[in-house]
Amino acid sequence: AQSVTQLDSQVPVFEEAPVELRCNYSSSVSVYLFWYVQYPNQGLQLLLKYLSGSTLVESINGFEAEFNKSQTSFHLRKPSVHISDTAEYFCAVSRNTDKLIFGTGTRLQVFP
């Protein structure tokens, strides 16, 4: 069975500081990995995904995540956060043709 662990339920950070949101997964087979973002009172939006190929994937708004197979991790990073990045971030895993399994989420709070 697959599972996803997001160890940090909340991450407070000041604007323009770097941030890392951690995600670890467990699976006995190859998986696809995702990060979703949920802004207040909205549904989830796909931020970035790893399917295959380059282990470093990037989003259009400056976030990046690196797939590390040996550490079974898919941490999300941004070198300089903005107030507008305040949201809840969910890591998710899926095998091909299977449902998404989500982590419990990390609330990123960016302070001015």
Place this chain on the structure above:
Amino acid sequence: KAGVTQTPRYLIKTRGQQVTLSCSPISGHRSVSWYQQTPGQGLQFLFEYFSETQRNKGNFPGRFSGRQFSNSRSEMNVSTLELGDSALYLCASSPRAASYEQYFGPGTRLTVT
């Protein structure tokens, strides 16, 4: 294209009642999945419908049920509501069955008192 829409956005019900939530997928999408989001449990998969057939189901009691219509719109029903059913219910649509490519609606916030 219009996104996934869910109605109603907010709902307050009493224990023991039943509730029906509605989801309209993105035009052309034939798969609809439902998730329950709570602060303690995070996002949990309820079920997926594709071409009017339930093709996958999560670990929820039989009080939770759903269906999909020929136009791909889906409804989810919860009978005999319990306090623990208070949650944000999210619907996601996808062009294919069992796809990681899911587009989420804004959710229905259900409060059971």
